[in-house]
Amino acid sequence: MNSKVVLITGGSSGIGKSIGQFLKTKGFTVYGTTRNLSKSTNFTSFELLEMDVTDVATIQNALSKIIEREGRLDVLINNAGIGITGPIEETPHEEILKVFDTNLNGPIHMMKSVLPIMREQRSGLIINITSIAGYMGLPYRGVYSATKGAMGLITEALRMEVKDSGVHITNVAPGDFATNIASGRYHSPVLENSPYKVPYASTLEQINEGVNDGEDPILVARAILKIINTKKPKVHYKVGSFMQKFSLFLKNALPDKVYEKLLLSHYKL
Template identity: 40%
Template sequence: MYSEVVVITGVSSGIGRIAAEAFAARGCRVYGTVRSLGSTTPIPGVELTVMDVRDNASVQRCIQSIVDQAGRIDVLVNNAGVNMLGAVEETTLDEAQAVFDTNVFGVIRAAQAVLPHMRAQRHGRIVNVSSVLGFLPAPYMGLYAASKHALEGLSESLDHELRQFGIRVTLVQPSFTKTNLEAHSLRAVSPIPGYDLERALVSNALVRQLDSAPDPSTVAKTIIAAALGTWRMRIAPSGQASLLQKLRRFMPSSPVDASIRRTFGLP
């Protein structure tokens, strides 16, 4: 008998993949969603299933199939996400909408598909993977930061609405993690030359940060704690993320601003 039925989106690589493995190691029945089965390496103990969080029919079909097989869903981890590199001015509305379609509307689609089942069973946990950029700004990642800021507000409101049904929502806020984030980031397709110098500085700083960042296992442990442990609204993994959370809360805005510019190599 499995302890919990867990659905985690975006498990083809990075944090999602490691988290799926960790849930399976805990004895959970784990369904990991991917956009294409053919291009995904199997994960031991994880049942891979096709879902495109940008497509409502795909999300509904996937969730119903899981409920038909497992009988319930105890935990939904909204992990799927995309980054966007580019100045706000040079990012088209179509590009901005693409980021929000995955990072915000994808979360809404998955939650709306799962919640009728969680409400009927009178329990559940939704874990939304946010970022330190959900409470800090990031130059040349404005659309990504905006989507994570939106996710933070959405999650807190949703948690208030769902408590009456025995369902809680929590946020995990990782910092830089050794994944393929920079390589897989969307980039504004119509760059403005005036931003070239600073954009390159930020891109290079991001590569350096990712090269020296911890592997995803720390974030995966935090996701498991958020899903299966005592409820907390926000949980930052130990290390840089936890430190940044405290700095944002207690430090004056001017030193925080200066620290952000140093981190990204901006004068």
């Protein structure tokens, strides 16, 4: 049995839940978090703690409970996040700030909170769940792409800053997976008189189809297990279909305008 203690933010559903269930079957001690524990009273996959990644007080409270019970924290999986779609020009700015607060500031709060614990242990692993969408500016998903892209860069920088602490940090970028993310995503409304009405509505339909036809989240869980069992994790990992990962190769290989044309063609814009 594995004695490592794992904390997964956003563990009550989707990819986070799949990771937690899988790691528990492998003998890990798993804790997940949810913003509202009262909505998960029937959740039995692993223990959930009430926590909001945008609220440092709740983070400290959850970590205190884990350390009191287990005496250590070996792995943090920064999975909590929210989606957003819409023309940047027409997306309410308060919604943009909300997504950045959850997808970027939240993981930063988490890392700043667990690093002193892991440094004292002289060991620990932080896995930031970003997105393949974070490697490119996608039409009508620009804000989401920006939050995930920024998190990837934070990961790169922080790895170097803590290299002598015994703590490893890596980034896992999933592609499209069959989860309930679409139900919690903020969609800017398709405005009747908007110049974006037709292309945005068409792209939104494609985005939702991509989630519904996505891969099984267990693939991400298996990738996470391999990373945990790796002595020296890489900076970046990508998990998704061949075409999704191949699109990243094309982005690096092709001139910017050629790649842009490929994206426009893909979205029929």
